[in-house]
Amino acid sequence: MRSVLIAALLASTVSPAIAQTQAPIDKAAVGPVKPNAKNGPEIGDFGFDMAGRDTSVKPGTDFFDYANGTWYKATTIPADRSTYGMFHVLQDRSLEQTRTILDEATKQPGNKAGDFYASFMDEAAVNAKGAAPVKPWLSAIRATKDRDALAIEMAKLQRQGVGAPFGAYVGQDDKAPDTYIVSFSQSGLGLPDRDYYLKDDAKLASVRTAYQAYLARMLTLAGEPNAEARAAAVFNFEKALANVHWTRVESRDADKTYNKWMAADFTAKAPGFPWAQYMQTLGVANRPAYLVAQPSAVTGEAKLYAETPLNVLQDYAMLKVLRSYASYLSSDFDKTNFAFYGTTLSGTPQQQPRWKRGVGLVSEGLGEEVGKQYVAKYFPPESKAAADALVKNLIAAMGDRLRNLEWMAPETKQKALAKLAAFTPKIGYPDKWKDYSGLTIQRGDLVGNVARANAFEFQRDLNKLGQPIDRGEWFMTPMTINAYANPPMNEIVFPAAILQPPFFDPKADPAVNYGGIGAVIGHEISHHFDDQGRKYDATGKLTDWWTARDVARFKTFTDALVKQYDAYEPLPGQHVQGELTLGENIADLAGLTVALDAYHKSLGGNPAPVIDGTTGDQRFYYGWAQVWRTKWREPALRQALLSDPHSPGHERVLTVRNLDPWYAAFKVQPTDKMALPPAQRVRIW
Template identity: 60%
Template sequence: MKTLLLSLVATTALAGCAANTAPVETAAPAVETPTETAAATPAMPKPQIGTFGFDKAGMDESVLPGDNFYSFANGTWAKNTAIPADKSNYGMFTVLDDLSRERTRTLIEEQSKDSNSRIGQTFASFMDTASIEAKGLAPFQPWLGQIKGLNSKAGLPALYAAAMRNGVGTPFAGYVGQDDKQPDQYIFSMSQSGLGMPDRDYYLKNDAKLAETKAKYLAHLTNVLNLAGEPNAAARAKAIVDFETKIADASWTRVDSRDATKTYNKMSLAQLSKMAPGFDFAALVRGTGAQNVSDVLVAQPSAFTKIAGLIRSAPLGVLKDQLMVRSLDAYAPFLPSAFDKEQFSFYGTTLGGTPQQEERWKRGVDFTVGVLGDDVSQLYVQRYFPPETKAAADQLVKNVIAAMDRRIDTLQWMAPETKVKAHAKLAAFTPKIGYPDRWRDMSGLQIDRSDLLGNAMRSNNFDYAYNINKLGKPLYKWEWGMTPMTVNAYANFGMVEIVFPAAILQPPFFDPNADPAVNYGGIGAVIGHELSHHFDDQGAKYDRDGRLTDWWTTADVAAFNSRLDALGKQYDAYEPLPGMHVQGKLTMGENVADLAGLSVAHDAYLASLGGQPAPTIDGTTGDQRFYLGWAQVWRRNYREANLRQRLLTDPHSPSEQRGNIVRNMDPWYPAFNVQPGQKLYLTPTQRVRIW
């Protein structure tokens, strides 16, 4: 499934266990989170935040909106809000994520009262730390023994396939997804992998901070091997890092890897083996359980050629050691605490800057949802997602889609014949709101209260087999890529759909009792964002059927690209950390979606007024409340290490730059009296207008 996600909490998720989010006291509460028993006054319903849905106390009115709109709207909140010790960043997404997990914990603990509940058994297996410590590494030895027992590279493809089924990373990743040029069919897809750090830059870039991180990674691998009782740990760890550095050098950049055109390379297995000789890809594919595979999609062909060569020349022991440490890190949350703490020390603290690991119950909730997501989801939506919220969100989506439809007609740079096709694509959209209309059957997954590691391994194998078994079947159009408890949203190009889980449809994004301007600036712009992804620099390559194809005129493409270049240069100039800029090309899709989504949402808001002027509320105009609603959802403080990692790897710009996208919107200028000379001011000809 090809998706582009709305930016969320950065996590280090391994073997189904999501990373660290937990609240501590902050100087000022970000959101008045609802209690389960709170009741609004029927006669005069109040928004949950402030007088109209926006937290005015969080503003810093000493900052001119035209100098830094994000700080104007959020500066006092940012100054007074501490990042909890077990978070790498903290903001509106994390506030709702905390709420979602508290609610899910309640549901799971209720299930735990029933000794026959698979949900309760899964959670209990994770919480039984005494049993985990008593068993030590013994439950994992069969898999480690399989790795150690490999005595020839001829068996490596089958071992890598077993690792994929177990949820352990290898130099190649393989999965089943839609064929971008035949979107009514599934195909086996492959992409580069093999790095233990987040990006090739961590291995290759000449940067003091990254060099320090690489040294700590070497120390981490040494520690893991020592914990596993392996001799010569330091030398073996160095050999792994040296091997991965070569893989990093062979790998494509993230910018190239997000290009849908460059990464569509369909070939037969025979062609792949010829292109990347010395590695038996047919044996790898067979080992995953995939049957009768003739053609595959290869995302980064030149990387495959080079990585296959590196595998040919590497000592077998290094390849086995890499797979062993990757396995121990992947399953660290289910192993004795020494492995768990070591894994968190590097991936949580070194990479994310998070000083403290979250409470185990929170990780237990994440594990339970990761194993039995649809079973837990059904309980969640029954209790926490009322039909009225779904109906209101449905209507908002329709209003935003209608605004986008009208907006297409106003484009001066697009040819009339292309506009017809754009309208047709918009009409083909499937919005998914709240939760799926059918649930996956999880009854075939074996759960054992006394076998945490087994539950984790069986879950990974169960999920991988579910994915592989899609081959040759009709598309699972009902399927979701997120649970309803997820505070996020996404666009799926191949399915021509936009998806909004239940948990994001709450304040500050959406509140039925808030002023409509705030809702349109919040969830309305999120809806517009996901909708616009289908018309961003990559999504626009897919037609009304979800097919990767050329459906624009040459002049359309040229005009579109000139606007993209201008937006890219605007973001390239931002420097959130000294010497580290936003990557305009890496973040292009999200920046386009922010710009277009906010523009479309503003049109939808104006249309909702029915030709009447917006009321003044608490001294604010409708346009002011709309843009403040947008800025409020991006409130977020980062730890430096987390922000550094995001600037290297995240296709989303940091929150401040996302909030300040307003500088490209004409109505924002009179709304806040933005004048020439102020830092965000752009002349009308400098403002980027795309959709």
């Protein structure tokens, strides 16, 4: 589904084909975590790691450094990570928990999850096969006589998880949210973003050189001659694709990316690509209408397909196979793939243990089959009940904010409150689990298992066409450390695994919980009112329901927030992109605002207790800062700044400089570096 539809707390995880899960916990780096704590919180004395602060830094100089500085200086990024922080602590826990489930499942022949995991863990068998499992696909690509035949082969492979020039998926029609529709989008790049191909930057130029060497190495491993010249031709084709791609800022605009085409429009508006054969093979032919996210890019890609020599397109398709399935082939493919995508692109020196990669794979391929067991074992009913209550409190606080807004017209405000009242919160896990009975998993057939799992999910999506919208569907597994808002569904979703420390600890001080999971809940609620989410009404329909004056007022706030984040420079010469990160920055700002209101309301009119010399408001902001403890390797941070719609953790913590109560809580002075004059603080909700 389009990125504007699901706004997650973190960047989306990588696909199963190149999944890289997490490394062991560095207990010394994350502070006093006590996993078996019975009488108190797992972190610190009240839920926050006070020893991780750096009190030599004033809160108003840099609140991230003040709250997290000692943690940051003491933390070493594990060798198999590109970034490390509190999210990763939770991810490690989730992986360990899921591993216990899969280890037990492997002892039960015929258990799908166990057999899938065992097929990945049998490294000797995988190495013995080399590239043999994908040779039939490569041979079929080589055997194509024209572009029509190649498009058919690419469509077959796309159903099995291999990348293609066009993205295709089934989702809601944004302007008819009770209907499923097939959507197409630009795709086809091997590097993370068009800037990696086009931007005049020495660092990116070195990545481009390494990428061509990687492509050549993969062709050589597959037994192909003249690899360097062929890799260069494929790179040039991808660069041409990048040149017609929309930017990420353009692609997050819900209005601009809603373009309805009929089947005949593809041939008329995007000639040069065999759309009829491709759609027929993909299984999406003869639909009454389609959505196209980036029309000019689709047109440009089709033109390039027609103009590029067939042998280059064949090499491109073969490399898509090899890259998509490298992690499931022999170690020479796997290590080559990691050397580029893990080390060169993200700066990660060492690949993760095989068991962690296996857990990640099975968690993707059989997500709810494993999730059902995960919830039964690790998510007690009291955790769900506590989270349900928190969500209700945060929705109520958002309602109060909306009712008291001075800048919004009464008619818009009434519709906004109706939208809020129609919210569907989803907590922990789905009410109805997905059925995997039709999926065949065989021990000893890793590539076949991955291909069948991908095809199974692709067909599951196709089966939605013509059916009522499944409003109980989840797009994350219970084991996922993340959360999301989905405007066409008018829902907010919180998987079970994120409802643990440091986000939520029932034994921690409530202020820390409200600053952690409370702000996360507020973040997701407010995504429905960010610069894109606000365009969807109470039914989930993309429509213009604000007054023109309200839109103009809102834009004055968001323009100021863009300018504020544009000024941040996490790497020399590379700034945060305020336009790209706008939706997430709005959600952070609103989430913190609403969560503090909810915390204050939870006190029932009583003053917050003083704990270890800290006030309630201080502990609230500590909770927020602790969640975003993050340390990056330079290449990974560079990649995030170019392509991630989220600001880095350091800059997310600095959101507090817009909040009046933060100034009071920490006695921030007007002369402090982080201080903003009241007139420059961005206040939206």
